[in-house]
Amino acid sequence: MKYIKEIMILAICLMVLGFSASVLFGIWCMYQEGVSEYRGLQEFAEEESEADADDSGVVKKKTAVDFDSLKEINGDIVAWIKCKELGINYPVVQGTDNSYYLTHTFSGEEHISGCIFMDCVNKPDFTDDNTILYGHNMKDGSMFGSFSQFMEETATVFLYTPEGEFIYQIIDDQMVDVSEGKYFRTVYSTEDFASLSETIAAHTGNALVRGEHLLTLSTCNGNANRRHLILCKEVTETNEKQMEEGTAGEVIQIEAGQEETTATAQKGAAKETQEAETK
Template sequence: MFITHKGKVMKNKRNQKNIIWKILLIVFSIVLIICLIIIGIQKYQQKKQQEYYEALLENAGSQPQATEEVPEPETEEAPDVLKSLGIEIPEKDIDFAALKEENSDVYAWIYVPGTNVDYPVLQHPTDDAYYLEHNMDGSKGLPGCIYSESVNTKDFTDPNTVLYGHNMKNGSMFASLHNFEDQQVFEENPYFYIYTEDKTYVYEIFAAYKYNAIHLIYNFDLTNPEIFQNYLDQIFEIRDMSANIRQDVTVNADNRIVTLSTCVSGEKNMRYLVQGVLLNE
């Protein structure tokens, strides 16, 4: 049987195509394996960090067991304003000295009832974005940490202190702030708490809403009382159906607020903000 020149050419082309497809299949398989390995490492790292935070939380939420009788420790007395409102500060046994041994950038702890937010707060001295992609132990990757930027002082005396955290799919970090989209959760959990070595700050939540992903501190000079008041007025005028605003809470330019900021899934140009006004000045 004779094979024409044209037939040989076609056969060679088919062979070349088969080789190309085999090469592509091998390359695709290698890429797929690499991607699966990377995903696996990321998942392992996230799980490890979650276990680490859970251990911190367990220690912060429990009282040490005494083996002998010891004098009762002095507890922080609630200021008159908190007593008059019937607000009790949740007790936490936070060992800041131990936390700072692990990471000297820790300066506070935040607890938000109605959510999973119960974490240390950090601020890097030189890199504002460091804890966006670094963990408490300094390892790079998710979930990162709850942090503030150096534009804010660490004593919560600024007009607006902004704390950032990832919107993690597993519900960690600031993901569960989105619980406040539910009006019932918003109404039943009116306060959040920030613990420091010297004082516990109590904030009344007055707003939870989606907002443009702008830098709040750089875009609003809230050291100017008029600008601060206009900014607050804009918040109370929000009429978005997904927003929850407490119209009966008085907030003015003489107050200090904290803004908790996280991402909105599928909306990269938006942020979800939960804001509270300091009650115990």
């Protein structure tokens, strides 16, 4: 009788172990489906060497994106985002709301990885004061899942569009409450921009310059009320020259003790922050 009980316990343990292994394998396969799709799409955004080397003798490379082919797969595409330091190399879409691409890939398949997408209220040409891109915090590090491992002091984000290339420099990396609406605006009043500039300056020591175009990368972090944001500012010939000459530009200054302006986050951003969950 004793041996029968031991055999039954062993059998139950083996069944539980087998079930757990099958579940983990299923999850792994599901993740691989998403990774495989986006890896396949990368053939439409390949690096090409320029014919002439620069003054240092280094052959420059640029990314050429085949938007015509990508539009045949998904007409919602607006850009391609690439950042070596974050391991990001994905198409960017913009839907009519901030929920569809939480659960659908670039090809339209329903999948937990979703797609990198622009806030539905943003202008697709990246001319807003702040362009917001959302992506899932995938446990395998794909999509925006690398944010928690980001340890660089600075990094460059490239955005390629049918009209041209935009270059951004990462300036801040922090966790914020979804109620902090200043991070989720696409257009800023002078007061709102001043409030954002003060907050970033307190965190990084560097204030913003009024008129700079910002890029905010947003992902979830396991807490429905918090978001992990990476903030970037556009690199232009003007601010490159200012940095070289040591000029500060038109920096927004905030008087000590000034009350921070508060407001509700945009409807689109709020919808994303309520529905997105850590994957």
